[in-house]
Amino acid sequence: MFKLAHISDIHLGPLPQLTFRELASKRITGYVNWHRNRRKHLFANALDLIVDDIGRHEPDHLAITGDLVNLASGIELRTAAQWLKDTGGPLDTSLVPGNHDAYVPGAHDKAMAAWYDYVRGDDDPAIFDLKHKLFPYIRRRGPVALIGCSTSQATPPFSAGGYFSARQARETVELLKKAGDEGLFRVVMIHHPPIRGAAPSHKRMMGIRRFAATMSTGGAELVLHGHTHLNTINWLQTHGRALPVVGIASASQAPGATKPAAAYNLFSISGGPGKWHLGLERHALTPAGTAITIAHRQVLMG
Ligand SMILES: [Fe+2]
Numbered sequence: 363m364f365k366l367a368h369i370s371d372i373h374l375g376p377l378p379q380l381t382f383r384e385l386a387s388k389r390i391t392g393y394v395n396w397h398r399n400r401r402k403h404l405f406a407n408a409l410d411l412i413v414d415d416i417g418r419h420e421p422d423h424l425a426i427t428g429d430l431v432n433l434a435s436g437i438e439l440r441t442a443a444q445w446l447k448d449t450g451g452p453l454d455t456s457l458v459p460g461n462h463d464a465y466v467p468g469a470h471d472k473a474m475a476a477w478y479d480y481v482r483g484d485d486d487p488a489i490f491d492l493k494h495k496l497f498p499y500i501r502r503r504g505p506v507a508l509i510g511c512s513t514s515q516a517t518p519p520f521s522a523g524g525y526f527s528a529r530q531a532r533e534t535v536e537l538l539k540k541a542g543d544e545g546l547f548r549v550v551m552i553h554h555p556p557i558r559g560a561a562p563s564h565k566r567m568m569g570i571r572r573f574a575a576t577m578s579t580g581g582a583e584l585v586l587h588g589h590t591h592l593n594t595i596n597w598l599q600t601h602g603r604a605l606p607v608v609g610i611a612s613a614s615q616a617p618g619a620t621k622p623a624a625a626y627n628l629f630s631i632s633g634g635p636g637k638w639h640l641g642l643e644r645h646a647l648t649p650a651g652t653a654i655t656i657a658h659r660q661v662l663m664g
């Protein structure tokens with residue numbers, strides 16, 4: 363049995379104001395460490411509880427569906443890189459970017475350079491190369507193929523919208539077909555919900571129909587997304603089969619807000635082609651914000 367954990371919308375920060383002098387003094391590494399320690403030792407916050415609980419369940423892999431940061435400033439990107447390192451090794455953690463990771467012009471490429479080991483497909487170059495198209499990527503882990511798509515490219519600055527391009531659609535179909543031929547359980551990761559009406563119109567993804575056609579033609583077993591900060595299970599009707607599309611609350615959300623408290627999905631994947639079994643357990647922060655409990659259990663397949 364393969365255990366896959368899913369978190370999203372970490373939104374690390376907010377960060378205190380730094381003066382130009384502080385930034386110019388190049389004490390950024392120290393600042394990153396300070397921020398990290400402060401988070402670790404002074405606040406037992408939602409994110410720490412979520413990450414600790416995931417660790418206790420010893421998943422085989424962790425999928426993160428974007429919005430690691432808020433404003434995508436250089437300091438945030440470095441802080442997030444350090445957070446990734448502290449949370450899981452790059453071979454066991456796969457990431458796709460969200461709109462906040464490309465918040466200002468140029469941020470997307472800087473973010474991908476800083477987090478490259480986590481978005482690097484099996485066949486990608488060892489060193490980050492701007493000329494190389496990162497998405498979609500494929501990572502094979504045991505019986506699972508993780509296919510990472512990006513909706514955070516080609517969106518205007520400060521926009522919360524997303525875009526799933528025709529090129530990505532074509533290449534995703536190829537990867538899905540290949541992984542299907544290899545008998546792998548195909549997990550597609552994408553930040554924006556590829557479901558009509560799931561996000562308000564100014565935050566939605568362009569290319570929802572194209573994404574659905576991609577899933578139909580290529581075939582997939584599970585789609586994971588973030589962006590809405592909601593715990594949702596939708597179904598995409600592909601050729602003769604219903605494909606589960608699963609979203610999750612922000613991993614940093616404290617209880618008592620309008621959006622649901624921090625949670626993560628823990629999937630169990632077993633069986634094989636034609637007879638896959640997919641179980642879902644959603645673990646969420648309690649209303650008191652002091653512990654994590656199982657909030658939902660469902661068999662999605664098999
Ligand atoms: Fe978000």
Ligand SMILES: [Fe+2]
Pocket residue numbers: 429460461462553588589590
């Ligand atoms: Fe988002």
